[in-house]
Amino acid sequence: MHLHGPRLTLRPLAPSDAEAVFALNGDPAVMRHFAAPMTREESDAWVARLIAHQRDRGYSFGAVELPGAGCIGVVGLLEIPWQAPFTPAVEIGWRIAPAYQRQGFAEEAARLALAHGFGRLGLERIVAFTPPVNEPSWRLMERLGMRRQGEFDHPRLPKDHRLRRHLWYRVTRPDWLAVRGLAEGGAQGTD
Template sequence: MILEGPRLILRPLEDADAAEFAAMNGDAAVMRHFVKPLDFAASEAFRARIAAHFAAHGFGFWGVFRRDAPGLVGMVGLLRVAFEARFTPNVEIGWRIAAAHQRQGYAEEAARIALAAGFGPLRLPEIVAWTIPDNEPSWRLMEKLGMQADGTFEEPRIPEGHPKRLQRLYRITRAEWVRSRMG
């Protein structure tokens, strides 16, 4: 599944994207809201998990590319939540934009494209997102996308006591998304 927007093309990551993907995942500034940056091997393992998700479900985290310039802008997409929580089973939307491309509206444009795919052809009933409370740009984007805050939770894949274990949860239903597009 390849998705397109006014400025962007979202497509599955390929082997040729590995170096740029790893550079983004290894950038301490890009990864400041995550537990730690990823080395090349961890980035490749993540890319393999994304590819497996695409193979199993037909969607995943897409590579984000500008129409007018070569190179990876970031990744945005949809994944089935891989742990049990009060909001699972569900699908999450997530994004990560390379430092050189931040604050240019790419995350919002790509996230809107991904939501349209999720609630359109994929017919998902709800999509969730989360981030640490300090990641204001991310939770502000969740709000711009029409997602509603739904408290906090502890991310079970992050060790107890870690400062990034506490997450702000946001969610939007297909019906809410449809209403927001009509208004």
């Protein structure tokens, strides 16, 4: 599945993307709102899990491909593998290389992922979460039409971790369709 926007393509990750993804996952600036930057081994294992998720479920985080620049980030949908007040659920998430941040690439790719999720995949709701300090991320959630639902303690972070508290957002299929003026069944994924 390749989703095409005005400036970029969102496509499934491939093993050949491991170097570009590690450039993101190993970068302290990109990972400042995560527990820690990933080692190369951790990043490669994450890519392998995303590729397996794509194979098994038909969706995952994908490579954000910009003509002339290659893979500049990862954006997409992922089934949450841990328990929280809002699980089971599918999350939308993004990581964009610093040179391409604040240029609308995460938003463009996220809109493609939402259209695919509510269109072809037929999902009923999609969630997102981030620490409160990550204002650019929660502001993007709001621009995407997501609404803040509350806060929770991330179960994969230690009780005393500075980022343990997270905000969580949700958008439902009816809300997403209403904002776009589409009738039920009018959402389409882009192949």
